[in-house]
Amino acid sequence: MTDTYLHLVNHGATRTVAKKLGLPRPPVLRRYEPGAPLVAGPVLVAGRGPDADAVAQHLAGPPAEGGWDLAVHRHADDGVRYAAVVAVLTEVARPSDLADPALVVGGVLKGLLPGGRVVTLSRPALPDDGPALAAARQGVDGFLRSLAKELRGGATGNGVVVAAGVPVTAASVLATLRFFLSARSAYVDGQLLEVDADVPAGPVVADEARPLEGRVVVVTGAAQGIGRAIVETLVRDGARVVAVDVPAAGEKLARVANAVRGTALQLDVTAADAGTRILEHALARHGRLDVMVHNAGITRDKLLANMAPDRWSSVLAVNVEAQLRITEALLESGEFVDAPRLVALASTSGIAGNRGQTNYAASKAGVIGMVRATAPLLAPFGGTANAVAPGFIETEMTARIPPVTRQVARRLSTLQQGGLPVDVAEAVAFLASPAAGGIQGRTLRVCGQNLVGR
Incomplete structure:
Protein backbone atom coordinates (compact mmCIF):
# COMPACT_ATOMS: atom_id res chain seq x y z
CA MET A 1 0.00 0.00 0.00
CA THR A 2 1.47 3.37 -1.07
CA ASP A 3 1.12 6.57 0.92
CA THR A 4 0.37 8.85 -2.03
CA TYR A 5 0.29 12.02 0.08
CA LEU A 6 3.78 11.36 1.47
CA HIS A 7 5.11 10.93 -2.06
CA LEU A 8 3.42 14.06 -3.40
CA VAL A 9 4.66 16.44 -0.67
CA ASN A 10 8.25 15.23 -1.04
CA HIS A 11 8.73 15.11 -4.81
CA GLY A 12 8.50 17.34 -7.87
CA ALA A 13 6.23 20.33 -8.35
CA THR A 14 3.78 19.19 -5.70
CA ARG A 15 6.58 19.40 -3.12
CA THR A 16 6.98 23.09 -3.89
CA VAL A 17 3.23 23.68 -3.70
CA ALA A 18 3.02 21.85 -0.37
CA LYS A 19 5.82 24.04 1.07
CA LYS A 20 4.13 27.24 -0.10
CA LEU A 21 0.80 26.18 1.38
CA GLY A 22 2.38 25.09 4.65
CA LEU A 23 0.96 21.58 4.38
CA PRO A 24 2.26 18.89 6.77
CA ARG A 25 5.19 17.09 5.14
CA PRO A 26 5.86 13.64 6.54
CA PRO A 27 9.58 12.94 6.01
CA VAL A 28 11.08 10.26 3.80
CA LEU A 29 12.69 7.93 6.33
CA ARG A 30 16.27 6.72 6.18
CA ARG A 31 16.02 2.94 5.84
CA TYR A 32 18.76 0.33 5.80
CA GLU A 33 20.76 -0.34 2.65
CA PRO A 34 23.59 -2.90 2.69
CA GLY A 35 26.95 -1.18 2.59
CA ALA A 36 25.67 2.20 3.75
CA PRO A 37 27.46 3.78 6.74
CA LEU A 38 25.99 3.32 10.20
CA VAL A 39 25.53 7.10 10.48
CA ALA A 40 26.27 9.68 7.82
CA GLY A 41 28.20 12.23 9.85
CA PRO A 42 29.78 13.01 13.22
CA VAL A 43 28.37 11.73 16.52
CA LEU A 44 28.19 13.76 19.71
CA VAL A 45 28.53 11.77 22.95
CA ALA A 46 27.05 13.88 25.75
CA GLY A 47 27.52 13.13 29.43
CA ARG A 48 30.29 12.91 31.98
CA GLY A 49 31.99 10.09 33.81
CA PRO A 50 33.55 6.71 33.05
CA ASP A 51 30.46 5.35 31.25
CA ALA A 52 30.34 8.24 28.78
CA ASP A 53 34.08 7.92 28.20
CA ALA A 54 33.76 4.17 27.58
CA VAL A 55 30.93 4.63 25.07
CA ALA A 56 32.80 7.37 23.22
CA GLN A 57 35.93 5.24 23.08
CA HIS A 58 34.02 2.29 21.61
CA LEU A 59 32.23 4.39 19.00
CA ALA A 60 35.49 6.01 17.88
CA GLY A 61 37.69 2.93 18.19
CA PRO A 62 39.23 1.04 15.26
CA PRO A 63 37.26 -1.95 13.89
CA ALA A 64 40.26 -4.21 14.53
CA GLU A 65 39.68 -3.63 18.24
CA GLY A 66 35.90 -3.94 18.06
CA GLY A 67 35.23 -0.22 17.61
CA TRP A 68 32.91 1.41 15.12
CA ASP A 69 35.32 3.97 13.66
CA LEU A 70 32.86 6.88 13.95
CA ALA A 71 33.78 10.57 14.08
CA VAL A 72 33.04 11.17 17.76
CA HIS A 73 32.88 14.57 19.45
CA ARG A 74 32.84 14.86 23.24
CA HIS A 75 31.83 18.53 23.22
CA ALA A 76 29.33 20.32 21.01
CA ASP A 77 31.14 22.41 18.43
CA ASP A 78 29.56 25.48 16.87
CA GLY A 79 28.55 25.02 13.27
CA VAL A 80 28.81 21.22 13.29
CA ARG A 81 25.75 19.31 12.13
CA TYR A 82 25.58 15.97 13.89
CA ALA A 83 24.19 12.75 12.46
CA ALA A 84 23.57 11.37 15.94
CA VAL A 85 23.69 12.30 19.60
CA VAL A 86 24.29 9.70 22.32
CA ALA A 87 23.44 10.99 25.80
CA VAL A 88 24.99 8.78 28.46
CA LEU A 89 22.87 9.33 31.58
CA THR A 90 23.70 6.21 33.57
CA GLU A 91 25.40 8.16 36.33
CA VAL A 92 22.70 10.73 37.14
CA ALA A 93 21.87 10.73 40.85
CA ARG A 94 19.39 13.59 41.18
CA PRO A 95 16.91 15.24 38.77
CA SER A 96 19.15 18.31 38.66
CA ASP A 97 21.88 16.13 37.09
CA LEU A 98 19.80 15.92 33.92
CA ALA A 99 20.08 19.64 33.22
CA ASP A 100 23.56 19.81 31.67
CA PRO A 101 23.32 16.83 29.28
CA ALA A 102 19.73 17.67 28.32
CA LEU A 103 20.65 21.23 27.40
CA VAL A 104 23.72 20.06 25.50
CA VAL A 105 21.46 17.81 23.43
CA GLY A 106 18.96 20.63 22.97
CA GLY A 107 21.68 22.95 21.74
CA VAL A 108 22.46 20.79 18.70
CA LEU A 109 18.98 19.61 17.71
CA LYS A 110 18.30 22.41 15.20
CA GLY A 111 21.36 21.30 13.26
CA LEU A 112 20.67 17.56 13.47
CA LEU A 113 21.02 16.03 10.02
CA PRO A 114 17.92 14.58 8.31
CA GLY A 115 17.32 11.04 9.51
CA GLY A 116 19.44 11.77 12.58
CA ARG A 117 19.37 9.78 15.77
CA VAL A 118 19.25 10.69 19.45
CA VAL A 119 19.85 7.79 21.84
CA THR A 120 19.99 7.85 25.63
CA LEU A 121 21.71 5.30 27.83
CA SER A 122 20.30 5.17 31.35
CA ARG A 123 19.61 2.92 34.33
CA PRO A 124 16.14 1.76 35.41
CA ALA A 125 14.47 3.18 38.49
CA LEU A 126 14.30 0.34 41.05
CA PRO A 127 12.05 -0.11 44.09
CA ASP A 128 15.00 0.09 46.50
CA ASP A 129 16.42 3.29 44.97
CA GLY A 130 16.31 6.39 47.09
CA PRO A 131 13.68 8.99 46.08
CA ALA A 132 16.16 11.34 44.40
CA LEU A 133 17.86 8.56 42.41
CA ALA A 134 14.52 7.05 41.34
CA ALA A 135 13.27 10.48 40.28
CA ALA A 136 16.38 11.10 38.17
CA ARG A 137 16.26 7.73 36.48
CA GLN A 138 12.54 7.86 35.79
CA GLY A 139 12.98 11.40 34.56
CA VAL A 140 15.03 10.09 31.63
CA ASP A 141 11.91 8.25 30.43
CA GLY A 142 9.85 11.43 30.19
CA PHE A 143 12.75 13.39 28.74
CA LEU A 144 13.41 10.88 25.96
CA ARG A 145 9.78 10.33 24.94
CA SER A 146 9.11 14.08 24.82
CA LEU A 147 12.35 14.80 22.96
CA ALA A 148 11.38 12.26 20.31
CA LYS A 149 8.16 14.19 19.65
CA GLU A 150 10.18 17.33 18.92
CA LEU A 151 12.47 15.84 16.28
CA ARG A 152 11.94 16.57 12.61
CA GLY A 153 13.27 15.42 9.24
CA GLY A 154 12.82 11.72 9.94
CA ALA A 155 15.04 11.84 13.02
CA THR A 156 14.20 9.52 15.90
CA GLY A 157 14.86 9.35 19.62
CA ASN A 158 15.16 6.11 21.57
CA GLY A 159 16.73 4.87 24.76
CA VAL A 160 18.76 1.91 26.01
CA VAL A 161 17.97 1.13 29.65
CA VAL A 162 20.90 -0.78 31.14
CA ALA A 163 20.00 -3.05 34.05
CA ALA A 164 21.87 -2.81 37.32
CA GLY A 165 25.23 -4.55 37.17
CA VAL A 166 25.38 -4.58 33.38
CA PRO A 167 28.27 -2.50 31.97
CA VAL A 168 27.52 -0.01 29.22
CA THR A 169 30.00 -1.88 27.02
CA ALA A 170 28.17 -5.21 27.33
CA ALA A 171 27.53 -6.87 23.97
CA SER A 172 23.75 -6.45 24.04
CA VAL A 173 23.97 -2.83 25.20
CA LEU A 174 26.21 -1.95 22.29
CA ALA A 175 24.07 -4.00 19.89
CA THR A 176 20.94 -2.14 20.98
CA LEU A 177 22.71 1.19 20.68
CA ARG A 178 23.86 0.23 17.19
CA PHE A 179 20.32 -0.80 16.19
CA PHE A 180 18.89 2.52 17.36
CA LEU A 181 21.63 4.50 15.59
CA SER A 182 21.20 2.57 12.36
CA ALA A 183 18.68 2.93 9.55
CA ARG A 184 17.23 -0.43 10.61
CA SER A 185 15.26 1.42 13.30
CA ALA A 186 13.64 3.91 10.90
CA TYR A 187 10.12 3.48 12.35
CA VAL A 188 11.12 2.89 15.98
CA ASP A 189 10.68 6.16 17.83
CA GLY A 190 10.22 7.25 21.43
CA GLN A 191 10.99 3.78 22.79
CA LEU A 192 13.14 2.62 25.70
CA LEU A 193 14.42 -0.95 25.49
CA GLU A 194 15.91 -2.57 28.58
CA VAL A 195 18.99 -4.75 28.41
CA ASP A 196 18.51 -7.17 31.27
CA ALA A 197 21.75 -9.13 31.47
CA ASP A 198 25.42 -9.10 30.59
CA VAL A 199 25.66 -12.32 28.61
CA PRO A 200 27.88 -13.50 25.78
CA ALA A 201 26.70 -12.30 22.41
CA GLY A 202 26.05 -15.88 21.32
CA PRO A 203 27.70 -17.75 18.47
CA VAL A 204 30.64 -15.94 16.91
CA VAL A 205 29.51 -13.77 13.99
CA ALA A 206 32.06 -13.76 11.20
CA ASP A 207 30.25 -11.12 9.14
CA GLU A 208 28.42 -8.27 10.89
CA ALA A 209 26.23 -7.81 7.81
CA ARG A 210 25.01 -11.41 8.18
CA PRO A 211 24.51 -11.91 11.93
CA LEU A 212 22.20 -14.89 11.41
CA GLU A 213 24.61 -16.91 9.27
CA GLY A 214 24.11 -20.60 9.95
CA ARG A 215 20.91 -20.10 11.97
CA VAL A 216 17.63 -21.80 11.02
CA VAL A 217 14.47 -19.76 11.50
CA VAL A 218 10.78 -20.64 11.30
CA VAL A 219 8.37 -17.82 10.41
CA THR A 220 4.62 -18.36 10.62
CA GLY A 221 2.18 -16.30 8.57
CA ALA A 222 4.93 -15.97 5.98
CA ALA A 223 2.99 -15.84 2.71
CA GLN A 224 2.50 -12.08 2.54
CA GLY A 225 2.79 -8.71 4.22
CA ILE A 226 4.85 -8.51 7.38
CA GLY A 227 5.57 -12.25 7.33
CA ARG A 228 7.07 -12.10 3.86
CA ALA A 229 9.19 -9.09 4.83
CA ILE A 230 10.45 -10.96 7.90
CA VAL A 231 11.47 -13.93 5.74
CA GLU A 232 13.31 -11.72 3.25
CA THR A 233 15.09 -9.73 5.97
CA LEU A 234 16.20 -12.79 7.93
CA VAL A 235 17.59 -14.38 4.77
CA ARG A 236 19.39 -11.14 3.95
CA ASP A 237 21.00 -11.44 7.38
CA GLY A 238 22.20 -14.96 6.65
CA ALA A 239 19.45 -17.24 8.01
CA ARG A 240 17.94 -20.30 6.41
CA VAL A 241 14.17 -20.00 6.67
CA VAL A 242 11.18 -22.30 6.95
CA ALA A 243 8.16 -20.32 5.77
CA VAL A 244 4.86 -21.45 7.29
CA ASP A 245 1.29 -20.52 6.36
CA VAL A 246 -2.14 -22.07 5.90
CA PRO A 247 -2.79 -24.38 2.91
CA ALA A 248 -5.10 -21.78 1.35
CA ALA A 249 -2.06 -19.51 0.94
CA GLY A 250 0.02 -22.33 -0.56
CA GLU A 251 0.87 -20.67 -3.89
CA LYS A 252 1.95 -17.39 -2.29
CA LEU A 253 3.89 -19.31 0.34
CA ALA A 254 5.75 -21.32 -2.28
CA ARG A 255 6.75 -18.15 -4.13
CA VAL A 256 8.08 -16.58 -0.95
CA ALA A 257 10.07 -19.67 0.02
CA ASN A 258 11.43 -20.25 -3.48
CA ALA A 259 12.54 -16.63 -3.83
CA VAL A 260 14.85 -16.98 -0.82
CA ARG A 261 15.76 -20.64 -1.35
CA GLY A 262 13.99 -21.60 1.83
CA THR A 263 11.46 -24.32 2.46
CA ALA A 264 7.69 -24.01 2.74
CA LEU A 265 5.41 -25.78 5.20
CA GLN A 266 1.65 -25.57 4.69
CA LEU A 267 0.18 -25.76 8.16
CA ASP A 268 -2.66 -24.44 10.28
CA VAL A 269 -0.88 -23.17 13.39
CA THR A 270 -3.94 -23.96 15.51
CA ALA A 271 -3.56 -27.71 14.84
CA ALA A 272 -2.78 -29.69 17.97
CA ASP A 273 0.41 -31.10 16.41
CA ALA A 274 1.61 -27.83 14.81
CA GLY A 275 4.67 -27.56 17.05
CA THR A 276 5.75 -31.12 16.38
CA ARG A 277 5.31 -30.75 12.63
CA ILE A 278 7.29 -27.50 12.57
CA LEU A 279 10.16 -29.07 14.48
CA GLU A 280 10.17 -32.24 12.38
CA HIS A 281 10.25 -30.21 9.16
CA ALA A 282 13.10 -27.98 10.38
CA LEU A 283 15.19 -30.94 11.55
CA ALA A 284 14.55 -32.99 8.42
CA ARG A 285 15.31 -30.17 5.97
CA HIS A 286 17.90 -28.13 7.85
CA GLY A 287 19.15 -30.25 10.74
CA ARG A 288 18.30 -27.75 13.48
CA LEU A 289 15.98 -25.01 14.69
CA ASP A 290 17.39 -21.85 16.28
CA VAL A 291 14.77 -19.11 16.00
CA MET A 292 10.97 -19.25 16.18
CA VAL A 293 9.09 -16.21 14.87
CA HIS A 294 5.40 -16.25 15.79
CA ASN A 295 3.95 -13.90 13.19
CA ALA A 296 0.66 -15.57 12.15
CA GLY A 297 -2.34 -13.55 13.26
CA ILE A 298 -5.88 -12.60 12.32
CA THR A 299 -8.42 -9.89 13.13
CA ARG A 300 -12.18 -10.28 13.56
CA ASP A 301 -13.11 -6.78 14.69
CA LYS A 302 -16.46 -5.99 16.28
CA LEU A 303 -17.71 -3.97 19.22
CA LEU A 304 -17.89 -6.25 22.23
CA ALA A 305 -21.65 -5.75 22.49
CA ASN A 306 -21.95 -7.28 19.01
CA MET A 307 -19.20 -9.89 19.35
CA ALA A 308 -20.14 -13.44 18.35
CA PRO A 309 -18.40 -16.31 20.17
CA ASP A 310 -16.61 -17.52 17.05
CA ARG A 311 -15.11 -14.08 16.41
CA TRP A 312 -13.67 -14.03 19.90
CA SER A 313 -12.40 -17.59 20.03
CA SER A 314 -10.85 -17.68 16.54
CA VAL A 315 -8.69 -14.62 17.21
CA LEU A 316 -7.47 -15.92 20.55
CA ALA A 317 -6.84 -19.35 19.02
CA VAL A 318 -4.58 -18.08 16.22
CA ASN A 319 -2.94 -15.11 17.88
CA VAL A 320 -1.91 -16.52 21.24
CA GLU A 321 -3.11 -20.06 21.98
CA ALA A 322 -1.28 -21.43 18.94
CA GLN A 323 1.91 -19.65 19.96
CA LEU A 324 1.66 -21.13 23.45
CA ARG A 325 1.25 -24.69 22.15
CA ILE A 326 4.02 -24.43 19.57
CA THR A 327 6.41 -22.90 22.09
CA GLU A 328 5.59 -25.62 24.62
CA ALA A 329 6.35 -28.29 22.02
CA LEU A 330 9.72 -26.68 21.25
CA LEU A 331 10.62 -26.41 24.93
CA SER A 349 -3.55 -2.53 20.42
CA GLY A 350 -2.37 -4.94 23.10
CA ILE A 351 -0.68 -2.05 24.92
CA ALA A 352 -3.16 0.80 24.54
CA GLY A 353 -6.35 -0.98 23.47
CA ASN A 354 -8.42 -0.10 20.43
CA ARG A 355 -12.15 0.38 19.93
CA GLY A 356 -13.77 -2.65 18.33
CA GLN A 357 -10.74 -4.86 19.02
CA THR A 358 -11.33 -6.34 22.46
CA ASN A 359 -10.57 -9.83 21.13
CA TYR A 360 -7.49 -8.75 19.17
CA ALA A 361 -6.16 -6.56 21.99
CA ALA A 362 -6.64 -9.36 24.52
CA SER A 363 -4.72 -11.75 22.27
CA LYS A 364 -1.85 -9.34 21.66
CA ALA A 365 -1.59 -8.34 25.31
CA GLY A 366 -1.47 -12.09 25.95
CA VAL A 367 1.54 -12.34 23.64
CA ILE A 368 3.34 -9.70 25.71
CA GLY A 369 2.66 -11.69 28.86
CA MET A 370 3.71 -14.91 27.14
CA VAL A 371 7.18 -13.70 26.16
CA ARG A 372 7.76 -12.19 29.58
CA ALA A 373 7.05 -15.56 31.21
CA THR A 374 8.83 -17.62 28.54
CA ALA A 375 12.13 -15.75 28.72
CA PRO A 376 13.23 -17.35 32.02
CA LEU A 377 12.50 -20.79 30.55
CA LEU A 378 14.91 -20.16 27.66
CA ALA A 379 17.58 -18.34 29.67
CA PRO A 380 19.33 -21.53 30.90
CA PHE A 381 20.10 -22.34 27.25
CA GLY A 382 21.35 -18.84 26.47
CA GLY A 383 17.99 -18.13 24.86
CA THR A 384 15.58 -15.21 24.82
CA ALA A 385 11.90 -14.54 24.21
CA ASN A 386 10.78 -11.07 23.14
CA ALA A 387 7.98 -9.39 21.24
CA VAL A 388 7.62 -6.73 18.57
CA ALA A 389 4.50 -4.55 18.72
CA PRO A 390 3.73 -2.88 15.37
CA GLY A 391 1.57 0.19 15.09
CA PHE A 392 0.01 1.28 11.79
CA ILE A 393 1.87 -0.65 9.08
CA GLU A 394 1.13 -0.38 5.35
CA THR A 395 -0.19 -3.86 4.54
CA GLU A 396 -3.09 -5.42 2.66
CA MET A 397 -4.99 -5.47 5.94
CA THR A 398 -4.64 -1.74 6.60
CA ALA A 399 -5.40 -1.02 2.94
CA ARG A 400 -8.94 -2.23 3.65
CA ILE A 401 -9.48 0.52 6.24
CA PRO A 402 -11.80 3.28 4.91
CA PRO A 403 -9.73 6.03 3.20
CA VAL A 404 -10.37 8.87 5.65
CA THR A 405 -9.75 6.66 8.68
CA ARG A 406 -6.60 5.34 7.03
CA GLN A 407 -5.23 8.85 6.48
CA VAL A 408 -5.91 9.82 10.10
CA ALA A 409 -4.23 6.64 11.35
CA ARG A 410 -1.15 7.36 9.25
CA ARG A 411 -0.69 10.83 10.71
CA LEU A 412 -1.22 9.85 14.36
CA SER A 413 2.45 9.34 15.02
CA THR A 414 5.46 11.55 15.53
CA LEU A 415 6.75 10.48 12.11
CA GLN A 416 3.34 11.30 10.53
CA GLN A 417 3.16 8.17 8.40
CA GLY A 418 2.55 4.46 8.48
CA GLY A 419 5.44 2.07 8.74
CA LEU A 420 6.44 -0.51 6.16
CA PRO A 421 6.54 -4.27 6.70
CA VAL A 422 10.34 -4.12 6.52
CA ASP A 423 10.36 -1.86 9.59
CA VAL A 424 8.80 -4.64 11.65
CA ALA A 425 11.10 -7.18 10.02
CA GLU A 426 14.21 -5.20 11.01
CA ALA A 427 13.14 -5.25 14.67
CA VAL A 428 12.45 -8.98 14.50
CA ALA A 429 15.87 -9.59 12.91
CA PHE A 430 17.58 -7.60 15.64
CA LEU A 431 15.87 -9.50 18.47
CA ALA A 432 16.63 -12.79 16.69
CA SER A 433 20.33 -11.98 16.42
CA PRO A 434 23.03 -13.43 18.67
CA ALA A 435 23.94 -10.00 20.02
CA ALA A 436 20.45 -9.50 21.50
CA GLY A 437 21.06 -12.19 24.11
CA GLY A 438 20.82 -9.76 27.01
CA ILE A 439 17.28 -8.63 26.13
CA GLN A 440 14.83 -10.92 27.87
CA GLY A 441 11.03 -10.82 27.95
CA ARG A 442 10.73 -7.33 26.47
CA THR A 443 8.36 -5.78 23.93
CA LEU A 444 9.68 -3.32 21.35
CA ARG A 445 7.15 -1.03 19.70
CA VAL A 446 7.55 -0.29 15.99
CA CYS A 447 5.01 2.47 15.63
CA GLY A 448 6.69 5.77 14.76
CA GLN A 449 5.82 6.88 18.30
CA ASN A 450 2.12 6.47 17.71
CA LEU A 451 0.16 8.81 19.94
CA VAL A 452 -1.51 6.03 21.90
CA GLY A 453 -0.25 4.11 24.86
CA ARG A 454 3.31 4.67 25.94
Missing part, protein backbone atom coordinates in the same frame (compact mmCIF):
# COMPACT_ATOMS: atom_id res chain seq x y z
CA GLU A 332 9.74 -30.05 25.56
CA SER A 333 11.61 -31.35 22.51
CA GLY A 334 15.16 -30.84 23.77
CA GLU A 335 16.06 -29.52 20.29
CA PHE A 336 15.56 -25.82 20.94
CA VAL A 337 18.63 -25.33 23.12
CA ASP A 338 21.45 -23.64 21.16
CA ALA A 339 21.06 -19.98 22.23
CA PRO A 340 17.47 -20.10 20.90
CA ARG A 341 15.50 -17.01 20.07
CA LEU A 342 11.73 -16.65 20.19
CA VAL A 343 10.22 -13.50 18.71
CA ALA A 344 6.45 -13.00 18.76
CA LEU A 345 4.32 -10.35 17.07
CA ALA A 346 2.24 -8.33 19.51
CA SER A 347 0.55 -5.01 18.67
CA THR A 348 0.12 -1.51 20.01
